Amino acid sequence: MEKKLNNLLKSAIEEIEQVNDLDELEKIRIKYLGKKGQLTLILREMGNLSAELRPIIGQKANEVRFEIEQSLADVKKKLERKEMEEKIKSETIDITERRKVTSLGHKHPLLQTIKELEDLFISMGFNVVTGPEIETVENNFDMLNSPENHPSRDLSDTFYINDKILLRTHTSPVQIRAMKKYNAPLKIISAGRTFRFDDVDDTHSPMFHQLEGLVVDENISMANLKYTLDIFIKELFGSDMKTRYRPHYFPFTEPSAEVDVTCIECRGEGCPRCNFTGWSMELLGCGMVHPKVLENCGIDSEKYTGFAFGMGVDRITMVKYGIKDIRLLFDNDNRFLEQF
């Protein structure tokens, strides 16, 4: 009987090792270990054995069963792995192929820049305010201390609706409105469309964009102005950027300054873009609010001082993205818009 068991084990192992798929393997399991399987049949004959032999053969039979089960499990694992490998192989695709199925839009680079600038100043505690694009001559010029005889008031510089109403030439009238409405203290920025009588070319447009800021409080100084703008420039263009404050003239600030910033292209080394000066010129204008402007808005210019700054967002956008022609910003070519 022991011999029988040994033969059975031998033939079972041989068969198992030749199997190629899981179905066949199951058939072999049934053939040897099933209810009517060969091992079961042998075990039924155990009743005929003597009491001494029975435990020996019994143990032997269990060993045989164990070995067959072990072998079945090993082969099953192997076959399953193989099957999975084949499945994965058959499902492999060309990952270099591109199918355009998602659709995300693109935001306009200039409007996106305005939003980023606003966010930056909001993080510094500024409030965003807005005002109309068509303004009064009073808010746009008179209240801002612009001299009666200033060329910017000419028909050849400013678009007029009539002699009292115009298209705002800067966002400064929003500051006037805010000062009149909220008085001091005040910490605001305002961005938007502005208009000047300029023919269209690669650096001029009759419509452009400004962003201006204003802080009015007790003890606001030029030193605060520099601190605020320095932070802003570093956030916008990088922490290695330097600023240069040059005295300048604006009717609504005194003292006034223009701010040059390290050339973005060459980072100050000097390149054709910056005329080998290392500076991007006139990126911002700023100054301490003229006492007359404060008084015009009903703010006590002895108690309060303030600083104001303004920048051309079109120019900043162009510098930031390397756009050389302002017309592209208003042309709305889909291929342009999809670059940002």
Add this chain to the structure above:
Amino acid sequence: MFLPIKWLKNYVDIKLPTKEIADGLTYSGSHVESIKKLNNGISNVVVGKIIKVKAHPNADKLKICTVDVSDEILTIVTGADNVREGDLVPVAKVGAKLPDGKEITEADFRGEKSYGMLCSLKELGYEDNVIPKEAKDGIFIIDDNVNIGENIVDVLSLDDEIIEFEITPNRPDCLSIYGMARETSATFNLELKKINVEIINQVDDISNLITGIDIKTNNCHRYYAKVIKDVNIKPSPLWLQTALMNAGIRPINNIVDVTNYVMLELGEPLHAFDASKIEGNKIIVRQANDLEELVTLDGVKRELKQDDIVIADIKKPIGLAGIMGGLNTEITSSTKLVLIEGANFEAKNIRLSSKRLGLRTEASTRFEKGVDESLCSFAVERACQLIEMIGAGKIINGSYDIIKNKNPQTIISLRPNRIEKLLGVKIPENEILNYLNRLEFEAKLEGDKINVKVPTFRKDVSVEADLIEEVGRLFGFHNIKPLPLYGNLTRGSRPKDKEIQNYIKDIFWGIGFNEAMTYSFLSPKVFDKLNLPQDHVLRNCVRLMNPLGEDYSVMRTSLIPNMLDLLNKNNNRGIERAMIYEIGNIFVPNSIPDSLPDEMMRICLGIYGDKDFYFMKDAIETLLERLGIKDVKFSRENESPIFHPGKSARILKDGRILGVFGEVHPEVLKNYNFDNRVYIGDLDFNGIFENINMDWKYTDLPKYPSIDRDIAIVVDEDVAVGDIEEIIYANGEGLIESIDLFDIYRGNQIDNGKKSLAFSIRYRSNDRTLKDEDIIQIQKRILNKLEERFHAKLRG
């Protein structure tokens, strides 16, 4: 403003390199545009004397010159015909380099060897507009005492450098070399040398020649005149000519050159008249008469208006005041008697006249910004000194000086603590006084205040803050240490409507729209392209008084025209599809006179290419959904001529129109030659903004399973799906969770003019598991109602 460094050094003893001068002046407020070297690579060009000129044996137009250049005698062939024996000329020797990059070599001109080249001013790098007329065609003849063999760079001061400044309009005092010398002296703390004006010999008396000056207008503040007789008109000496040319002005003759030199030096524009042509020997300054005419020095006949100021004699205008002289009193080669005018005019008049006549001159650009009245006499005296010095005439004793309006002396009280408050830095009082005195302000400390007398040339300084800027700029803005803002902590924010606009942009971004930005202007012609009737509301627009052209002449009343334009442009550029939106203001005239127009924010969507009506509808519904705007209804838009009446809709919320969208009317597209289907949405931002409800609240997730039932019905073609769905919902006993139209069939299997609609209805209860029995009755009633309302038949 050009500043030649050598000229500057006449008044300030500055030894720094030009770059450092430029940087220093930049930091003290004079904006440097460029630094230009006059010598663009000239080498080995010297003064030569022509010893002999003979004709070329083989060429009529060439001459052979024998030229002494001190260390050798050269034979040079030239094509110029203005060379004479004895002339001094610039000689480029063999090996010389010229500004245009040319290198001189030995050459052979038709068998004659040439060892160099005689040069014109142009060949030495001068621009046409500064070369004297007589030197224009031909070799530059050096009419002065210079040494043979001397380097031409030294002779013409070509080793000089020029700083070009952009002077701000408030600083006309800087539009002169002396003014910039003052800035230089203040910036670098160097002494400013005074110009000593002294005329050695004066003859006769002015009253014998000119009987008087009569100012008949309030716009001439001062008129100072002197007269010169026995004038000998000829070219100026070389130093004067080169000074002018290097500063960008063309030499004319000795008298005119002196007036120009003094204008550059001091900033006071002078004018020289041929006094023998002044009829009645009298100068009258008056407003012009309308239609009066004057031929100016440039030969152009000018039609004058009453706002122009003229210099006249008793019969006629002889000059356009502050802008340009008259041709009738021009200094000519035969002029013997000259009147030099140093006057001061109202800036506004000069500016407007110059602008109207399109005539901008060195004089007008100075006068229109305001010139210091005190300069009139000084500048005329200085000119006379120079005229005497160069021997151009005899100065007549006496002068006329009519002062009509005198500027009051400005005295400002300056508080040192106010400087600290405004600049954020403490500057010691003695330093403040020093800065101000360097700028020629008379500053004195009295108690805790500094009393400051403002010099007459600084009309821009009128309040304390102006003085603080003066102190600040000499201290250096770059030397102010940045200090953080302190005080109450503030929270920055955006107004709610702007936040929502940004959110809307995010939604469009997610859907796949690109953001556009177009001009606020329109051409009124676009309304015709949109087929709008003449009385259409969109034609009522705000008009510009002075547009750039018709295309930009009105403010937009709708975003649609610009959207159509830009889509069309993209389509024409071969871009197959586009999905674009713009958020922007439209402008509507206000009925109250002189009040501002209404500005209203609109949202415009535009699509062409592979999308359709339902995509646009879904985009808009998605937008409204994400903004929490519920119960929106759609009705046919059949009033707007812009849209296809069968494929457009109004968006309604509680009866208010939130917008319109749909396919653009084929007639309109024809007007644009647009060969594609186009879908536009035009939404009212305020309507949307006021209906937003983004107060999202959680509702329990479903606990019980749903049951799906499909029904397919056949209805007439014109029955709207929306109406059917409304009936289904209304009869669902509140158990219908959703309806999905999953198939529309038209074809042989059903009658013509009918369509089959297949809906999948999902039922769910929130308090029990639904059973078939719950649904059967509902389905039956729905079908009954649909048959009742729309004659719908269940499709077998």
